[in-house]
Amino acid sequence: MVPPKLVIAPNKNGNSPGDLIRPEASLDDLWKAAQECRGCDIWQRATQAVLGEGSTAAEVMMVGEQPGDREDLEGHPFVGPAGKLLDRALQEAGIERTKVYITNVVKHFNSIQRGKIRIHKKPNAREITACRPWLDAEIARVHPKVIVCLGATAAQALISRSFRVTTQRGELMPSSLAPLIGATVHPSSILRSPDEETRHREMREFVEDLKKFALQLPRSALVPES
């Protein structure tokens, strides 16, 4: 699916996800509709809404926090350095990237301006709740067998507020959202490692988590053995 790139002037209608999500909407329709979303204030600082990408037949849905600076400019999820690291980790874990639907809990890039640079700002609980219908609409269209939350923001939004990625990562559990749900770290946390040795260790642990999730996936979602 190639998401549309739209530039829509700010509107003052206060359009919320509830107004914009039509029951019959396809994933492409959701992309278009989200460009008009004014469900919270984050859109004012972003270029465009970035929903998920991947097949509606994807077995796995990976959910991060929000699009980053690159994603906001390019209009695709996980295309920056964290996305490249995720691609590598999926390959090492034997999960077929084309069988993964990848998205975020919040659809606009939330940032604060420091000089000429936009710095990532964690969305607050109200913003996450306001944006949730977009993610629910994606889940309802993809019907993933496994949802993998990348990082605490996604895990606490989708699993439980008390979820601790540090101690509960790599575990899968039943959920009302999908047959199984689990969490691991967000790949951007690996990029922020203080030194090379730590980065290697965290990458290894990330791949180990993905391998545990891969055990629950049908063969069609795995990289064919050579």
Ligand code: SF4
């Ligand atoms: S972050 Fe979500 S709720 Fe807020 S304006 Fe963007 S799409 Fe709408």
